[in-house]
Amino acid sequence: MAGQPETSEVNIHLRARSGDRDLIDRAxxxxxTNRSQFMLSSALKEATNVLLDQTMIRLDAEAFQKVLTWMDAVPSEAESKGIDRLKSVKSDWANG
Known part of the structure; x- marks a missing residue:
């Protein structure tokens, strides 16, 4: 039904030291939130970061050389505008 929250499909169990549990409960x-919600949210954020940090692109030698050549080339006007736009955006951590 629309509007109803999704129900959990699986259980995830783990063991922790009591001091760690207390720290998690305080946070x-x-x-x-409750402990389960907090732990799931934290784990999902960390899992996303790990996967984003570990993204790998595989190329054959010819395709890799094309990328290197493109990176060494002077940017086109459109690329320069895009670079300037990206440089003008403040990061979340710099806005605080």
């Missing part, structure tokens, strides 16, 4: 409480 969950401050963030207004």
């Amino acid at each position: 969950a409480n401050i963030s207004g």
Whole structure:
């Protein structure tokens, strides 16, 4: 049904030291969630970051050389505009 939250499909179990659990509970409480919600949210964020950091592109030698040549070339006008636009955007951590 539309509007209803998704229900969990699987259980994830883990063991932790009591001090670690207490720390997680304090953080969950401050963030207004329960332990499970906090741990799942934190794990999903970290999993996403790990996967984004580990992205690999595989190329054969010819395609790789084309990329290197493109990177060494002077940017086109459109590329320069795009670079300038990206440089003008403030990062989230710089806005605080």
